[in-house]
Amino acid sequence: MHVIQQEIVTNLRDMANCGMAPSQMLREVLQRYNLEEPRSAFLVWHWYEAFGLDATHVHSIFGWYAFPLGTGELSDAQVDYFLGRHLKNADWPGKTSQAVAHE
Amino acid sequence: MAGPPLILTPPIGVAGCEPELAASTPIYYLLRNKKKLGNFIAANVSPSTKYLRYHVENLPKDGLGCPGRWLVRCAWDHFRQCGVSIAGLRGEWTFGDNLDAVNRLTLGSQQTIEQAALQTWAADRAREFGFPAVALLVCDGAPGQYQSVDVLFTP
Numbered sequence: 717m718h719v720i721q722q723e724i725v726t727n728l729r730d731m732a733n734c735g736m737a738p739s740q741m742l743r744e745v746l747q748r749y750n751l752e753e754p755r756s757a758f759l760v761w762h763w764y765e766a767f768g769l770d771a772t773h774v775h776s777i778f779g780w781y782a783f784p785l786g787t788g789e790l791s792d793a794q795v796d797y798f799l800g801r802h803l804k805n806a807d808w809p810g811k812t813s814q815a816v817a818h819e
Numbered sequence: 820m821a822g823p824p825l826i827l828t829p830p831i832g833v834a835g836c837e838p839e840l841a842a843s844t845p846i847y848y849l850l851r852n853k854k855k856l857g858n859f860i861a862a863n864v865s866p867s868t869k870y871l872r873y874h875v876e877n878l879p880k881d882g883l884g885c886p887g888r889w890l891v892r893c894a895w896d897h898f899r900q901c902g903v904s905i906a907g908l909r910g911e912w913t914f915g916d917n918l919d920a921v922n923r924l925t926l927g928s929q930q931t932i933e934q935a936a937l938q939t940w941a942a943d944r945a946r947e948f949g950f951p952a953v954a955l956l957v958c959d960g961a962p963g964q965y966q967s968v969d970v971l972f973t974p
Contacts, residue, residue, distance in 0.1 A: 718842050718849075752841070754876070757849050757861040761842060769846060769865045772911055773967065775874045778861075779914030789914045798913055798967065 718758070720765050724749055728766040733812040738799035739792035742777065743785060756781035763799075767806045773798035827893060835883035838893070845901040848894050852885045860890035864898050869906035870971065871898065891944050908945045908972040910936065917941045918968060926963030936970045945972035 724745055731741040742759055745751070751758045756778045763774050780795040782788035790798075803815065827850070829836040835854045842849035846866060852858035857878035864871050873894055875887040898905060912918035917939040924935035936942060936953045945951065950972035959966040 717840060753856055754849075754851060754859045754861075757841070757851075757859060757874075760861055760874075761847050761849065764847065764863060769863060770867055772969065773913055775872065775911055776913040778874045778876070794913070794966075 718752065720762065721749070724762045725766045728762060729808055729810060732767070732803055732808075732815045733810065735814045737792070737796045738803065739780065739795050742780070742795070746785070767803065767808050771802050771806060773802060829885060830889050833884075833886060833889075836885035838885055843897065845898070845903060848897045850885075850890060850893050855884040858884035860887075860894050862891075862894035862898075864903050864905060869904060870909045871895070871905045871907070872909045872911065887940070888944065888947075892947075895948060905948075906973075908941070908948065908950050910939075910941050910968070910970040910972065912941075912969075913967045918965065921968050922963050922965055925965070928962045932958060932962075932965070932968060932970070936968070942972065949974055 727745065727748070728741060731744060745759060745762070746755065759781065760774055760777050763777065764771060776790055776795050776798040779790035780788045780792070786792070827838040827840070829838060835852070837853040839851055839853045840849070841851050846863055848860070848862045850860050855877070857876055860873055860875045862871060862873035871894070873891060875890050877884045877887055895905070910917060912921065920939045921932060921935040924930045924938060925932060932955050933953050936955070942953065952973045954971050954973065956969040956971055958968045
């Protein structure tokens, strides 16, 4: 059984605070951490933990994630649109004004 | 509070299904198939709305693995055992079979989104759990070409 890695949650929030695009944030997590399979599901879990369970369209990550990256049903631009829209309205501990630039 | 973990017995006659619980909390549930990488369910319940959302996969579509319908049942049973009273099932479709179905059925405005949503695989699951009604929350795009469709199945 797995548990949330708080370091990933913190990193996601930090990246969002810098105004990084969601697709880039996801790529960074995949590069830095050796997530278990299904990796998309672990990404989604940490995204919820970082930005709240009322987040909408987080499941677009499942459509975006495919190996190799970039071959999923959803493009970077699409996942940026869906997740960025939510990030703009979401609230999380330490949210900065730069994070509002999403979408 | 959660009771003892549910015993996950795959349906009879199913090949290639060896379920393994990867995450199990009162708000997030992940059940994967040790025998098939692309076969799992990830589900969560919003503490504020009590709506269940899930994503189920069984790829490639080769007839093997844990059936999606059974995986949804496992997630449902898990949250119920955690004492969660589920108020509705959310469908937030940005890709996949349910969105494809809605686009196919709404092409040329043959049907409304609600009518189309009721003919999806997700609607079958919703009826199974006592949520036969559907309401459109928001959508992006035009009939036959929706980029996203958000619906809510209710009692």
